[in-house]
Amino acid sequence: MFSYRHHIAGLAISLIALQAAPALAQSAEDYPDQTVRIVTPFEAGGGTDIMSRELANKLQGLWNNNPVIVENKAGANGNLGTDIVAKAKPDGYTLLLTTNATIVINPQIFGDRVKYDPVKDFTPVSMLSSLPFVFLVPPSSPAKTMEEFLELAKKSPGDLSCGSSGVGGGAHLALEMLKARAGVDITHVPYKGTGSSITALLGAHIDCLFVSILSASPYIKQEQLRPLAVSSLQRNSSLPDIPAVAELPGLDGFESDLWYGLLVPAGTDPQIVQKVYEGTKALIDDPDFRGRFEPTGAVLVGNTPEEFSKQVINDIGKWSEVVKQSGVANQL
Template sequence: MFRRLRLFAGLLVLAAPSAAFAQATSYPTETVRIITPFEPGGGTDIMSRALAQKLEGLWSKSVIVENKAGANGNLGTDVVAKSKPDGHTLLMTTNATIVINPQLFGDQVKYDPVKDFAPVTLMSTLPFVFVVPASSPAKTMEEFIELAKKNPGTLDCGSSGMGGGAHLALEMLKSRAGLDIAHIPYKGTGSSITALIGGHIDCMFVSILTVTPYIKQEQARALAVSSLKRNPSLPDTPAVAELPGLDGFESDLWYGLLAPAGTDPAIVEKINAGAKAMLDDPDIRGRFEPTGALLIGNSPEEFSKLIESDIKKWTEVIERANIKAQL
C-alpha cells in the first residue's frame, strides 16, 4: 500500500510541469486585454497598441487595448491588480503608477506595487532632458550648476506637475548637487514648456520625446540627459552622471508590462516571449528608437529587481524633499 501511495505521489510531481506546459500552450483561450491607465495618444497607449498588434499575429487571438485613465494612473492600475490572474488582463504602465504613486500618495493607493503584480518585462526607457531657455547664459550643465550656486534661491525650475517624474528628477539633482532652486509645478507638460520658452522659468526636466523638436528649433537648450549614458538621439548632450560628484545619477521614465500576482509563471514566460518578439521587430525599432526610446525586453526576474530598487530610490528622494500630494 505504502509503495503504491509513493508511486502515485511521484506521478503527481511529474504531472505538475506537464499541466503547466499544457496551460501555457493553450493560452490565450479568450480575448486578452491590455489595460493602460492613461488617456489615449500617450506613450503607454502607443506602446500598448504596437504590442497588441504583434501578439494578435503570434497568438491568433484578439488582443485589445483599454484606456482606464484617472487618479493619476491609479485607477487602471488597480483594475489589473484585482483582475483574475489568468493572463487575460495585462497592465502596460510607467514607473509613475508602480514606483512613485504608492510612495507619493500613501494609503490613497489601494494596490501594493510588489505583492499585487507579476512583472513580465521592462518594455523601454525614455530619459528626461534638462533644458534651459535659449536665452539662458548657461551653455553647459556645469555652467548652470555654477550659476545656481552663485545665486541661491533665485532660479525657478518648472515641471509638468507635483510629484511627477520630472519633479523628482529635479529634487534628486538639487540634493546631489547641493542646489537651492524653487520648484514651479504646472498643470501639464505643454504649459511648462511654454513657460520655459517664454523665459518665465529658468530650467526644467522634460521627456526627450516631447522636448526634442524645441531643441532642434533652438527654442530650448539641452544641457544634459537623465539616463546613465548619453542618448543616441542627442549624442552631443552629456548625461548628468558624467559630471563630477553626480556619478550614478539616473532618472528615466520607463514603460513596463505586468500581470496580476498569481499568474502562472509559464503564462508569464509566454507573454514575455511575445513582448520580446515585438521589441526585436526592425519596424518597431525603426519607429520608436528615433524618438529617444531605448527598447529593452528583459526577464521577469530582472524587471522585478528594477521595480524594487526604484521603489527604494524614489522613496528616499520623496522623503528627503518632504513631497506630499493628494489625489
C-alpha cells in the first residue's frame, strides 16, 4: 500500500535533482526536435482533455510549430495512461497531463495494483489549475436545491444514484464524503470517464453527479444540467448564486477540489523540465487563456516544479485520511 512517509525521501531526492540541474545543455539544447506527445489518462471531452489540447497548441506555437499532439489513454481509472508515461523514455517527448486522482488518490486506494510510484516515477512540472466540483442533477429532477436532494435521499435510502468518472476518483470521494457527512445512502455508479458520466446524467440514467466545474460549465450555460452546489469552502465566482455544500447545516468545512497538473517521467533532463515549465507558464499567463478558463471557475496556478512537488506530497497526506475514512478501497 502507498505510504506517505515512505515517499518523503523520494520527494527530497527529486528536489535535489531539480535544484542541482547538472550541465546537460547538449541534450536539452535542441529540444524539441521531434513530435512531443501529451498523454492524458482519461477520455476525450473531459477537463484533462480540454487542458491538454490548449497546452499542446500553446507549446507548438512556442516551439516553432514542432508537433505537439494529445493522446487519450483512458482505462483503469486513469492508471493505464499514467503508467504508460511512468515507463516512457525520460527524454521530454512524453508528457503526462492528469489530475490528483492518478497521482495522489489512486496509489492509496489500489495499492499494489498501481504499477507506478507517483513520486519516484515522475518529475512534476507545474499545476495548471485547481477547481471545485459542482453537484449536478438533470432538469427533470424534482430537487431544485441541495437541501431538497438530500431530503429525497433520506426518504429513499439507496434509490438515488450518483455517477462518477471512476471508482476512487476525486468525484467519487466527494460523493463518499457527502454521504458520510449528510448521513445519506446514495448508490455510486462509476463510468469510464467524465464524458461518459455526463452523458449518463444528460439522459437521466443517473440522478446526480459531482464533476469539475470546468467540465460542467457548457452544460450549465445551456441549461442542460442543473447545478445545486459547489464543493469549495466558499461559493465560486463563476456561479455566485449556487451555494457551497459547506453552507448547508451540518456540512460546514466540506471541501473537495480537483487539480490538473503536468508531469514527466523521472530522470528527465532538468533543463528540459524547465523548458516545458516555461511553456506551461506562458499558457497560464496568456490573457486569452485566462479569459476563457477563469470565468468557468478555474483557479489558474502555474507553480514551479519545486512548488508542485511539495504540493503533491501535501495532498497525499491530506487525502490519505479521506480514503481511509471512506472505505473506498473495500469497494474494489
